[in-house]
Amino acid sequence: MKLFYSQGACSLAPHILLEEIGLPYTAQQISFDNGDGEKPEFKKMSPFGYIPILETNDGEFLTEGVAIQLFIADQKSEMNFAPRAGSFERVKLHQWMNLIATEIHKGFSPLFGPQAYSKTPAGAEEVKSVCTEALGKKLDIVDSLLANKKYVMGDQFTTADAYLFTVFSWSNYVGLKREKWPNLVAHAKTMMERPAVRRVMEAEDLLD
Ligand SMILES: N[C@@H](CCC(=O)N[C@@H](CS)C(=O)NCC(=O)O)C(=O)O
Incomplete structure (x- = not known):
């Protein structure tokens, strides 16, 4: 591949x-x-x-x-890393993947490039501020859903963990205060303990 x-x-x-x-x-x-x-x-x-x-x-x-x-x-x-197709757990994973894709992943887009959402610089500033607040509220909910869980689906690492870790890592680049979401921060830490995650972070030159 x-x-x-x-x-x-x-x-x-x-x-x-x-x-x-x-x-x-x-x-x-x-x-x-x-x-x-x-x-x-x-x-x-x-x-x-x-x-x-x-x-x-x-x-x-x-x-x-x-x-x-x-x-x-x-x-x-x-x-x-994904439950068996046809199982209820598989649908729960799809639920998470869709939520991360549509609510969180695409929620970051106007923070990275607000100028694409407005015809004026002042409008772009407003877009950034409104969308930062809206994304923060969604991260509040995701954070609460992660309470007392090692991984998104419980004890088992799945695709949703790779995806959530990835999108939450962007909070470092758009000025979000990560400490507002302690469960997401703990999840990111758990992910960084996985040797494969560290290898990829190194390969993409993302380690400090
Ligand atoms: N719907 C696509 C969206 C993928 C997407 O947003 N990719 C971004 C990077 S995270 C991209 O390629 N952007 C093109 C660019 O920056 O010009 C998916 O979920 O795979």
Whole structure:
């Protein structure tokens, strides 16, 4: 398998999962700053111009982080990074993955690039402030849902942990006060204790 990723972006989650399952893979970095994302060969793989992209061993190209993460987990189903398809627990995992994708992941977008949501600099400032408050309220709820849990689904590490860890790591870059969410901070610490997570953080040059 081959992962196309960008440093510290949402592709960190499938990168962690590839490292966790231990099957052979390669990872190619895409730099949006130097125009990689505009190249026709990139748009052919990912029409919306996003990473992550996963090239499967059958030469198929997958986009959308949630789909890619679940696909990777299913390559080594005995590790239980995603419950068995058809089980109620699997649906609970989908519930979490969808929540992280739509409420938290995309909740960060206006904080990184508020100018995309307003025609004026003053409007962009307002967007940033309103969306920071809105995201904070959602993080309050996620934090409460993590109380007394090691991982999102309980004692078992799943795709939702790789994804939640990834998006919460962005709080470091947009000025959110992480200490407001002690359970999320504890979850991130637990994640950093996993050797595969540290290896990927090092590979993406994300360690201090
Ligand atoms: N719907 C996509 C969104 C992926 C996405 O937002 N990727 C961002 C990085 S986290 C990206 O590629 N942005 C392109 C850019 O920065 O130009 C998914 O869930 O995989």
